Amino acid sequence: MSDGRMRLGLFLQGAGHHVAGWRHPEAQSGGENLPLIRRITETAEAGKFDLVFLADGLTTGTDAHPSTVARLEPLVMLSALAMATRRIGLAATASTTYGEPFHVARVFASLDHVSGGRAAWNAVTTSYARSAANFSRGEHPPHDERYAIAEEFLHVVRGLWDSFDDGAIIQDKASGHYVRQGAIHTLDHVGKYFSVKGPLNVSRPPQGHPVVIQAGSSAPGQRLAARSADVVFTAQQTLEEGRAFTQGLKRQVREAGRSSEEVLVMPGLCPVIGSTEAEARALYAELQGGIDPAAAIRLLSDRLGHDVSGYDLDGPLPELPDSDQLQSRARLLTDLARKQQLSLRELYYLVAGARGHRIVWGTPVQVADALEEWFRAGAADGFNIMPPFFPTQFERFVDGVLPILRERGLFRSDYEGETLRENLGLPRPAGRQAGWRVTA
Amino acid sequence: MSDGRMRLGLFLQGAGHHVAGWRHPEAQSGGENLPLIRRITETAEAGKFDLVFLADGLTTGTDAHPSTVARLEPLVMLSALAMATRRIGLAATASTTYGEPFHVARVFASLDHVSGGRAAWNAVTTSYARSAANFSRGEHPPHDERYAIAEEFLHVVRGLWDSFDDGAIIQDKASGHYVRQGAIHTLDHVGKYFSVKGPLNVSRPPQGHPVVIQAGSSAPGQRLAARSADVVFTAQQTLEEGRAFTQGLKRQVREAGRSSEEVLVMPGLCPVIGSTEAEARALYAELQGGIDPAAAIRLLSDRLGHDVSGYDLDGPLPELPDSDQLQSRARLLTDLARKQQLSLRELYYLVAGARGHRIVWGTPVQVADALEEWFRAGAADGFNIMPPFFPTQFERFVDGVLPILRERGLFRSDYEGETLRENLGLPRPAGRQAGWRVTA
Numbered sequence: 001m002s003d004g005r006m007r008l009g010l011f012l013q014g015a016g017h018h019v020a021g022w023r024h025p026e027a028q029s030g031g032e033n034l035p036l037i038r039r040i041t042e043t044a045e046a047g048k049f050d051l052v053f054l055a056d057g058l059t060t061g062t063d064a065h066p067s068t069v070a071r072l073e074p075l076v077m078l079s080a081l082a083m084a085t086r087r088i089g090l091a092a093t094a095s096t097t098y099g100e101p102f103h104v105a106r107v108f109a110s111l112d113h114v115s116g117g118r119a120a121w122n123a124v125t126t127s128y129a130r131s132a133a134n135f136s137r138g139e140h141p142p143h144d145e146r147y148a149i150a151e152e153f154l155h156v157v158r159g160l161w162d163s164f165d166d167g168a169i170i171q172d173k174a175s176g177h178y179v180r181q182g183a184i185h186t187l188d189h190v191g192k193y194f195s196v197k198g199p200l201n202v203s204r205p206p207q208g209h210p211v212v213i214q215a216g217s218s219a220p221g222q223r224l225a226a227r228s229a230d231v232v233f234t235a236q237q238t239l240e241e242g243r244a245f246t247q248g249l250k251r252q253v254r255e256a257g258r259s260s261e262e263v264l265v266m267p268g269l270c271p272v273i274g275s276t277e278a279e280a281r282a283l284y285a286e287l288q289g290g291i292d293p294a295a296a297i298r299l300l301s302d303r304l305g306h307d308v309s310g311y312d313l314d315g316p317l318p319e320l321p322d323s324d325q326l327q328s329r330a331r332l333l334t335d336l337a338r339k340q341q342l343s344l345r346e347l348y349y350l351v352a353g354a355r356g357h358r359i360v361w362g363t364p365v366q367v368a369d370a371l372e373e374w375f376r377a378g379a380a381d382g383f384n385i386m387p388p389f390f391p392t393q394f395e396r397f398v399d400g401v402l403p404i405l406r407e408r409g410l411f412r413s414d415y416e417g418e419t420l421r422e423n424l425g426l427p428r429p430a431g432r433q434a435g436w437r438v439t440a
Numbered sequence: 441m442s443d444g445r446m447r448l449g450l451f452l453q454g455a456g457h458h459v460a461g462w463r464h465p466e467a468q469s470g471g472e473n474l475p476l477i478r479r480i481t482e483t484a485e486a487g488k489f490d491l492v493f494l495a496d497g498l499t500t501g502t503d504a505h506p507s508t509v510a511r512l513e514p515l516v517m518l519s520a521l522a523m524a525t526r527r528i529g530l531a532a533t534a535s536t537t538y539g540e541p542f543h544v545a546r547v548f549a550s551l552d553h554v555s556g557g558r559a560a561w562n563a564v565t566t567s568y569a570r571s572a573a574n575f576s577r578g579e580h581p582p583h584d585e586r587y588a589i590a591e592e593f594l595h596v597v598r599g600l601w602d603s604f605d606d607g608a609i610i611q612d613k614a615s616g617h618y619v620r621q622g623a624i625h626t627l628d629h630v631g632k633y634f635s636v637k638g639p640l641n642v643s644r645p646p647q648g649h650p651v652v653i654q655a656g657s658s659a660p661g662q663r664l665a666a667r668s669a670d671v672v673f674t675a676q677q678t679l680e681e682g683r684a685f686t687q688g689l690k691r692q693v694r695e696a697g698r699s700s701e702e703v704l705v706m707p708g709l710c711p712v713i714g715s716t717e718a719e720a721r722a723l724y725a726e727l728q729g730g731i732d733p734a735a736a737i738r739l740l741s742d743r744l745g746h747d748v749s750g751y752d753l754d755g756p757l758p759e760l761p762d763s764d765q766l767q768s769r770a771r772l773l774t775d776l777a778r779k780q781q782l783s784l785r786e787l788y789y790l791v792a793g794a795r796g797h798r799i800v801w802g803t804p805v806q807v808a809d810a811l812e813e814w815f816r817a818g819a820a821d822g823f824n825i826m827p828p829f830f831p832t833q834f835e836r837f838v839d840g841v842l843p844i845l846r847e848r849g850l851f852r853s854d855y856e857g858e859t860l861r862e863n864l865g866l867p868r869p870a871g872r873q874a875g876w877r878v879t880a
Contacts, residue, residue, distance in 0.1 A: 022613070022618065025613075030609070030611070032550075032642065034553070060641040069618060069624075069641070070609060071642070072642060073547045075515065075547070076515055076551055077550065080519045080520065083523035083524060084523060100575055100576075106513045107513045109513075114474055114512065133637035134542045135636075136635045164510065169510060171462065173462070173464075176460070179506075179509055194576045195573070196573075197570075201499060201511060202472065203472060295616075
């Protein structure tokens with residue numbers, strides 16, 4: 001972050017982030033609505049956002065948030081969007097628990113090629129135990145084991161990305177050499193969870209390695225991020241917590257032998273924007289009024305990892321055992337409920353807004369102030385913007401908030417580089433040519 | 441095939457189909473060369489081809505064909521091409537041995553949505569045993585077991601595609617119902633190889649089911665195709681064999697209770713085109729002259745499933761045990777060598793041309809004649825065109841051969857429908873609404 005500017009991602013959800021956002025008269029929605037998602041992405045690129053980000057899940061979330069009912073597979077969606085855009089980063093979620101390192105390495109390397117170096121992988125361990133039933137698995141691995149698998153998975157994927165030296169494919173018609181001799185390497189990985197020989201059948205990505213994002217904020221999640229991630233998404237409610245998390249993570253990054261500037265922390269933020277503060281408050285109230293209480297309780301149960309539908313809505317959050325599925329997100333909510341003495345109803349209103357992420361309502365100036373305050377305090381390197389609904393609320397952010405941030409020297413007027421790494425200010429990983437066994 | 445017209449697919453290979461095609465002065469190549477592949481696809485669409493087809497493998501084929509050294513993951517490639525095209529079908533290969541039905545169902549459903557109903561899945565069992573080492577598997581399953589897995593895999597994928605009723609997502613702002621009640625169904629599949637609960641988290645594809653292609657010509661491959669495929673790719677060298685295969689398969693289709701018009705048989709064909717027959721022969725000789733004999737022997741060994749590098753090049757094909765990897769393709773080659781008494785050198789020249797597929801060289805009229813003869817004789821419903829190199833040899837096919845086929849009433853002048861199924865004349869599968877357990 002040596003240029004003193006914040007990074008911005010757009011967290012794309014087909015039905016918006018507020019659980020009832022899609023019901024707003026201005027809202028358009030659909031996780032499979034390519035024209036809408038294309039329009040939003042083009043708006044983000046016109047605004048010089050660093051990236052658009054697609055979350056994902058491996059079950060239908062019919063009981064929780066409309067954005068999770070149906071959504072196109074993120075790599076398919078982003079490969080299509082790669083053709084409609086030129087500079088914006090394209091970040092997709094893929095699971096380390098229900099995928100194969102070879103496939104994951106390959107699709108992200110492929111997206112990096114198709115997009116000219118704009119791919120990012122949000123590596124997740126898949127929270128929901130019900131996912132196992134879609135993958136012929138008897139059991140969902142417990143939380144800490146999922147992170148141990150993820151660490152090895154990431155190691156294998158990074159190794160596979162280095163299968164080809166840069167410039168390995170020479171296509172020399174005269175000599176008949178399609179590939180430079182000795183430029184393709186096996187990985188020969190044999191570990192606890194994976195055995196992957198390699199090489200990958202895609203040449204080295206334009207970025208060397210696509211950008212790796214990590215979004216778990218539990219202790220194992222932070223350790224993994226400190227060792228392996230380029231960008232960290234997180235949910236933080238207060239400035240103090242945000243600063244403690246960001247500074248704590250940067251310390252772990254340095255302890256892992258990396259520079260703290262090599263990892264960017266980007267908390268989620270849901271901006272509810274009006275021309276006046278009163279208009280923004282009224283909009284937020286209108287959104288909250290659209291919530292179906294039964295659906296909100298299902299969503300809250302989903303985020304807590306425990307069914308809370310039987311409890312008194314105006315009573316306190318009941319005592320719950322730790323969730324093995326959603327450690328950091330569930331803890332964020334339970335801590336918040338205890339500290340602010342929220343009733344179950346207040347807590348589900350909060351979750352309905354942005355699933356535990358920070359919500360800011362106000363004028364464009366007030367939203368810009370909120371971003372600036374955290375950025376200057378070292379609580380964030382940037383933000384993952386989560387509009388309550390699309391497309392108008394996002395357009396108000398781009399048209400209203402970004403010019404103010406630019407005036408203050410806090411956000412770019414144009415892209416600095418060609419690749420996502422260049423725009424994020426992250427180094428291109430060197431290949432591992434030396435010492436590898438040569439197979440071709 | 442009630443309209444009396446042949447179907448045409450373009451078999452896209454980054455380095456062309458002839459093993460030395462990429463060395464031709466006019467050739468451009470690269471399995472990761474998006475601008476080239478986009479140009480070729482646009483040419484195919486301008487020619488009103490039914491589809492472009494991407495083969496795939498899960499290892500680097502550095503020892504065999506330059507097209508297999510590095511190639512972008514097919515779904516990523518086709519999702520990008522979906523944005524550059526409007527009507528042509530987009531067919532990708534995905535393995536039933538090294539994939540998960542949930543992922544495969546989802547990516548093809550997603551491609552079908554992104555392309556407006558133009559997706560096709562070439563379901564393969566993955567021939568090469570060396571693939572196992574990239575997927576933490578000790579053993580590559582034997583041939584017949586791979587087909588048993590494939591059959592169950594296909595059943596699950598088709599079931600998952602029916603998870604949502606057509607029109608399930610209603611987004612009714614007034615009532616707050618995002619999804620129509622009772623319109624999303626679990627699959628609850630429990631089989632020998634897979635347990636998949638569902639529902640899929642993608643709504644029903646525009647085509648109902650993306651087109652399913654099968655490319656194995658062994659007995660289990662034909663049985664699978666007869667029960668489950670919409671299109672069959674095959675390699676056939678002579679008219680008699682082509683007719684026997686096509687008519688035999690159609691008989692099996694009828695025995696499986698389907699109409700023989702519901703399955704289209706499309707053999708591969710490599711057209712080497714010149715302005716005169718002499719020019720075409722000279723071009724073919726030039727291509728054959730570019731072959732590196734050591735590489736050709738590796739390619740032949742690869743296709744036979746046995747290393748033949750130690751044998752006398754001018755002697756006959758040695759006796760070889762059956763290959764468990766490549767049953768039908770290896771048998772095609774060994775049968776051909778025996779019948780035509782080919783030396784090892786002659787056999788590798790043949791394989792170098794189009795890997796065992798039929799090669800036709802001549803003028804545009806001669807190529808059109810060759811297509812017409814097989815089509816009228818019932819040896820093919822259409823062809824999978826395999827140009828020896830790109831882009832000029834393919835452009836000669838589109839500009840030279842297609843007008844002749846049109847004159848003869850054998851090929852369309854414009855697309856008949858919007859979706860690939862409509863253009864192929866295949867019915868849209870009904871959903872399975874009745875009798876399924878309702879979950880939402």
